[in-house]
Amino acid sequence: MNIPSELNISRRMLMGPGPSDMHPRVLKAMSTPLIGHLDPEFVRVMDEVKEMLQQTLKTSNALTIPVSAPGSAGMETCLINLLEPGDEAVICVNGVFGGRMAEVVERCGAKAIVVEAPWGEPMACEDVRNAVATCAPKLVAVVHAETSTGVLQPLEEIGQIARDANALFVVDAVTSFCGCDLRVDEWGIDALYSGTQKCLSAPPGISPVTFSDRAVDVLASRKTKVQSWFLDLSMLRNYWEGAKRTYHHTAPVSNVFALRAALRLVLEEGLEERFARHRENGELLRDGLEDLGFTYLVAPEFRLPMLHAVKLPDGLDDASVRMRLLNEYNIEVGAGLGPFAGKIWRIGLMGESSSPNHVNALLGALKVLC
Amino acid sequence: MNIPSELNISRRMLMGPGPSDMHPRVLKAMSTPLIGHLDPEFVRVMDEVKEMLQQTLKTSNALTIPVSAPGSAGMETCLINLLEPGDEAVICVNGVFGGRMAEVVERCGAKAIVVEAPWGEPMACEDVRNAVATCAPKLVAVVHAETSTGVLQPLEEIGQIARDANALFVVDAVTSFCGCDLRVDEWGIDALYSGTQKCLSAPPGISPVTFSDRAVDVLASRKTKVQSWFLDLSMLRNYWEGAKRTYHHTAPVSNVFALRAALRLVLEEGLEERFARHRENGELLRDGLEDLGFTYLVAPEFRLPMLHAVKLPDGLDDASVRMRLLNEYNIEVGAGLGPFAGKIWRIGLMGESSSPNHVNALLGALKVLC
Structure with missing residues (x-):
């Protein structure tokens, strides 16, 4: 019998399109x-x-x-x-x-x-x-x-x-x-x-x-x-x-x-308060991403607060930077799907993952990697 | 908003048709x-x-x-x-x-x-x-x-x-x-x-x-x-x-x-050892149930070791005794389905619930309740 060892996985910050971090x-x-x-x-x-x-x-x-x-x-x-x-x-x-x-x-x-x-x-x-x-x-x-x-x-x-x-x-x-x-x-x-x-x-x-x-x-x-x-x-x-x-x-x-x-x-948090939190952390992320040269796929009035679809700055290699984010910073962001594969990221700030700390961690890592 | 209190459930011994107890x-x-x-x-x-x-x-x-x-x-x-x-x-x-x-x-x-x-x-x-x-x-x-x-x-x-x-x-x-x-x-x-x-x-x-x-x-x-x-x-x-x-x-x-x-x-346990455990605990349960007047629905050569379908002794009321098992002993056994509703119990000794302690706990409770 071939029995794998005890489960040993990394502690991620989940900032992709889901799952998000759990309380x-x-x-x-x-x-x-x-x-x-x-x-x-x-x-x-x-x-x-x-x-x-x-x-x-x-x-x-x-x-x-x-x-x-x-x-x-x-x-x-x-x-x-x-x-x-x-x-x-x-x-x-x-x-x-x-x-x-x-x-x-x-x-x-x-x-x-x-x-x-x-x-x-x-x-x-x-x-x-x-x-x-x-x-x-x-x-x-x-x-x-x-x-x-x-x-x-x-x-x-x-x-x-x-x-x-x-x-x-x-x-x-x-x-x-x-x-x-x-x-x-x-x-x-x-x-x-x-x-x-x-x-x-x-x-x-x-x-x-x-x-x-x-x-x-x-x-x-x-x-x-x-x-x-x-x-x-x-x-x-x-x-x-x-x-x-x-x-x-x-x-x-x-x-x-x-x-x-x-x-x-x-x-306990309250629905309206929760929506406001998602909105505010979304704005914080947006400002930071735009400073780094990311641009939004979607017009401002139709953007999701909890999922940011952004085009990569010129010269940023999709797969290798996502891999470094995961391996060096334990941060997961999502890749593009279909026609957007390789061209956009999908960054999630969902539920427990919608916090200023998540935003700051990601922006800090990207400042190094971009 | 109406928010229920913290989850507060009883600790059961799961001896029905599943789920069984978890390790x-x-x-x-x-x-x-x-x-x-x-x-x-x-x-x-x-x-x-x-x-x-x-x-x-x-x-x-x-x-x-x-x-x-x-x-x-x-x-x-x-x-x-x-x-x-x-x-x-x-x-x-x-x-x-x-x-x-x-x-x-x-x-x-x-x-x-x-x-x-x-x-x-x-x-x-x-x-x-x-x-x-x-x-x-x-x-x-x-x-x-x-x-x-x-x-x-x-x-x-x-x-x-x-x-x-x-x-x-x-x-x-x-x-x-x-x-x-x-x-x-x-x-x-x-x-x-x-x-x-x-x-x-x-x-x-x-x-x-x-x-x-x-x-x-x-x-x-x-x-x-x-x-x-x-x-x-x-x-x-x-x-x-x-x-x-x-x-x-x-x-x-x-x-x-x-x-x-x-x-x-x-x-880790080994498949054959696990099968033997299910068999042995099944035999222990069978002997005890038969002593209490339960009889098996299925001929011996076709009985499952992990699920015992037994007819109730005369005079034993299905629902009330199952309820007492649950409320007084925290033991769940399964009811009969379809034509057997009210007539049989389905007692599971599955996985972690297949242990001599489970068998003895159930038999001890039934000695009082039957």
């Missing part, structure tokens, strides 16, 4: 001895998590739960529970994650009507309106914070376009949740998924999802079964809701404990 | 500060985990990885990657999890040819052979350790039936893995999924999966895309294999750390 209370929650997934004490934890998700998402949606897999599975949950073969869906694509949504739509036998904007720019509402007019969309889907490009997408007008077309409004909030303003009910969002390892600073592995009553009605009136048994919300809600909790699958108990701890930290 | 080293691994899912140090951890999975599964399959979601998603991964709409699959059903496989098969547009055996009995090979003869099955699937009934299914003959029909042999090893003999290569298993929270005693949330070269060939020659983007092994393997690791989704880093710690413990 010690969240790490401690991860090491809590387990209880069963049907234990009355775990049912109470589930209820507390649901209620804190509702508060942080600003929604009264009863169907507000963490799906037992990472954000990509949250995306799939929203789309496959709402779409049936032959349905049409307008998908906004201005980066990797919009493209992934279109791919998921096609894989469930629905038709994706893709509206595109250049990577690094928000969607133009006029384009969305035009696309919606060409078809009978069951839903309109858009990414709130496009992690591949650093673009913040204003949501309210697209939501109105969806409602006017009697379509559901679906939002990817993986990177925005708990890092900037997000109002599920007020903005008329019908289905939303997020991640835990971004501005919430909990370990990756589960994905908060919320469905409005309108979305639940669409789910309830399906003619075909949801293609995934594992992600079928009509069964999942019987485990997460009501008096009798019906076994579906074994919930990732430890990750739910950690999610609970992370949500408590968010509420 | 302190596994809990400690869960609280390791995170590193990125593309960090070279994490890539090394992934390689170590793959190699230890190969050793414990007794396979040289290159495609041996943990899927980033619980065992039910492992089941779905195996079936949806191999089946396409219109395919036929022979599914052996003698409990909840065989039934779940048939459900997953139907949801991917394939046809499930269901072979049944009474709950509490193993599949009859003759019935499987007859079913295979009536169709052109792409795969034959069976549950090795049926967690709903406590039945151990001998695998070799069914594997031979599948091979003779030129079908792939798919096995559910959620509960058997690391608790009793399991030989992927020697028994000709083409696709297998398992869980982590049973005899491996790692937290739930990821699912080890292995595919033989034959299964990989079937995957590679698909005419249609796998219906789930998240579980598409043709993309997942580009993240888990080879020189360049291509980002697919954010791996549940902490759970992979914990899986690594749990696999190390298995290899």
